[in-house]
Amino acid sequence: MEVKKILITLLTITGLFLISCSDRQINKDMSDTLFRVDRTLTQTVNDKTVDNMDRYDEFEMRAKNNPAKIGQWNDLAQELKWKTTVVYNLIDSIRYELWKSGGPTIEGKPIKITDEMESNKSLFSIESSINGYELIDKANKNYPKIIMLGSDGSGGAGVKLKNALSDYREYLLNLDLYTLNDTSIQNMIRSMLDTSDYDDGTKDGISWEEYQYRDIPLVGVLTFLNQTKLDVGTTEDMILELLEKRISTIVNAVDTVLDTNTW
Numbered sequence: 001m002e003v004k005k006i007l008i009t010l011l012t013i014t015g016l017f018l019i020s021c022s023d024r025q026i027n028k029d030m031s032d033t034l035f036r037v038d039r040t041l042t043q044t045v046n047d048k049t050v051d052n053m054d055r056y057d058e059f060e061m062r063a064k065n066n067p068a069k070i071g072q073w074n075d076l077a078q079e080l081k082w083k084t085t086v087v088y089n090l091i092d093s094i095r096y097e098l099w100k101s102g103g104p105t106i107e108g109k110p111i112k113i114t115d116e117m118e119s120n121k122s123l124f125s126i127e128s129s130i131n132g133y134e135l136i137d138k139a140n141k142n143y144p145k146i147i148m149l150g151s152d153g154s155g156g157a158g159v160k161l162k163n164a165l166s167d168y169r170e171y172l173l174n175l176d177l178y179t180l181n182d183t184s185i186q187n188m189i190r191s192m193l194d195t196s197d198y199d200d201g202t203k204d205g206i207s208w209e210e211y212q213y214r215d216i217p218l219v220g221v222l223t224f225l226n227q228t229k230l231d232v233g234t235t236e237d238m239i240l241e242l243l244e245k246r247i248s249t250i251v252n253a254v255d256t257v258l259d260t261n262t263w
Contacts, residue, residue: 041226048233093121101143103136138219148213158209169193177242192231
């Protein structure tokens with residue numbers, strides 16, 4: 001429920017922000033508000049990631065105790081963990097490039113971009129060690145356009161992200177974990193990880209990446225990417241819950257057999 005409330009708040013603020021972007025001058029208060037929302041979302045994503053990591057550890061522990069019954073399901077859980085991490089790392093690296101281009105400062109002084117930062121390309125790592133940074137150029141629209149859409153027709157990071165989300169979505173949908181008479185989870189996954197092009201009434205429409213990121217200020221793109229990261233974590237959470245239910249069913253069946261044999 002907490003994640004749902006945050007998403008509703010985010011979407012509301014995002015809508016107001018996009019309206020303000022229609023003017024030549026972007027409202028600074030709205031930019032600052034969205035920046036704060038982005039920071040809040042970062043903490044929410046981090047909390048969800050920690051919770052899910054604990055669940056993966058639980059899978060491993062149970063598999064060690066009962067490899068015959070739980071082993072294959074732990075293998076699936078670890079595969080899910082790896083595939084989720086790949087998407088997370090891509091989003092994190094894109095957010096790093098945006099953060100770097102936005103002129104990060106601490107107490108009015110520019111943050112030096114080190115070789116280690118350039119090697120890791122991880123805004124998550126930076127935010128874990130640097131508190132209270134500010135971005136000078138939050139309203140810039142040119143940098144995110146170049147980063148997300150490319151400057152040479154290559155599609156930029158937006159195409160890479162679309163492909164990664166599409167692959168992740170199809171991976172989740174093809175898992176053999178869903179009940180036959182309930183498609184609600186699959187429908188939620190399709191919706192949250194939708195990368196369809198936008199139909200604007202023209203012959204070719206608008207590509208997903210253009211619709212998502214064209215003419216959006218830097219702080220807006222940062223926040224959208226954090227929302228995407230949260231969506232990925234939420235779908236991961238759904239699959240983990242299905243795995244936990246599957247394991248519980250197996251364990252309960254074994255316990256029932258043992259009780260019957262006792263009699």
